[in-house]
Amino acid sequence: MLKPIRNKEISHLDRACLWLDNPGGGAFLEHEAGKAGQIGINPDIIRPIPSLTARAIQLLQVLGVGLSKIYNDERPHAEKLFYIPGRGFKLPPPKCNMWKVNLCLNSFCEIINTPIDKKGRRWYIRVHEMRKFFLLITHRHYGDGSKELLRYLAGHADRRNIDDYTAYDISDAEAIRYESECIDDKLIALELGVLTKEGNDGLVALHAEALKHFDATSISTISKSEFMKYLDKVGYRSDFDMKTYSIRLENYDAEVYAIDFAIKLGERKDEKYDK
Known part of the structure; x- marks a missing residue:
């Protein structure tokens, strides 16, 4: 880094x-x-x-x-x-x-032999990927008390800009709604059967609530932009929370780990939320 x-x-x-x-x-x-x-x-x-x-x-x-x-x-x-x-x-x-x-x-x-997935594709790191990962993960580990330090390291003139990386409300054009997109991916994976309902009770609860909110039968039928706005609002709710944990990627033969999210919605929560 x-x-x-x-x-x-x-x-x-x-x-x-x-x-x-x-x-x-x-x-x-x-x-x-x-x-x-x-x-x-x-x-x-x-x-x-x-x-x-x-x-x-x-x-x-x-x-x-x-x-x-x-x-x-x-x-x-x-x-x-x-x-x-x-x-x-x-x-x-x-x-x-x-x-x-x-x-x-x-x-x-x-040279350092970054992992190659089972389809023969190497993982090539990119500058903004490192920037985003550093800011997001540091904030996830140390909380809002780290925002001023992160703002200083990132070179943000406006204190509000660091929220573009650590919060759901994205205003900086270069930032990516990382957490919201991860939730969206998990919900789609749940619908497709890639993820099972077992151990993902919080995700299942969010899936059911989202379908009810949009009066839809599938997340994939909902407008992407509208769904991101919905996840923005959910992220600010007092009955919603997420925690990060590491997960081994199964599409690599080597031991490659990534960050995943465990969801809590009301009284229902994913199995990994308390671990």
Whole structure:
């Protein structure tokens, strides 16, 4: 994990983005804070990063300095951290697009051998996936008391923006209704028989209530946008709660774990809710 950072922020990092000479020690990353300014002008922020990340940045700095000298490149892009040659070691293009960073991530995933599912598909991590996961899971573990720290790390200028990741009411265009979509997926899986009713009493209760609310016979027949709004409202109810737990993914031969949700609605709750 680099830090909670956006796609555009990482692809536009300057080579001189690393701060090491600090009175309190540690390593810091300087970058433009997207969506934090006015009329398209965003401020630069400095945030702490792991020492391993700092070492990786140093290696990219050495590589970039050497390559720019070889190419005799004096363009502004020659001062960027992700100074990546084109195919056949051609002169790097005038800007670094996110797909170039994704290629690096793909190579990293292949080197560390991230899991391959039973259909032969490798899991390739993405920047926003890491950002979202960090903010959501940290908040899930430490609660609302962690919001100010998460806002600081994410570079949110508005304190309300962190709710885009930790609450149901999503207003940031880049955010994903992660929890709501997970519930939707579980309800569909319940209808299709992928999940059994046994051990999922809270989910069954929510399924029945949702069908009654929309006067429908199947969740799949309900408008996606309308159903997300419904889940938003359910999430704020005092008789509804969710807890996270780890689950082993069965479509991988290796031991691969993901985060799942246990639901409580009124007096009815999933078996995993109390575990």
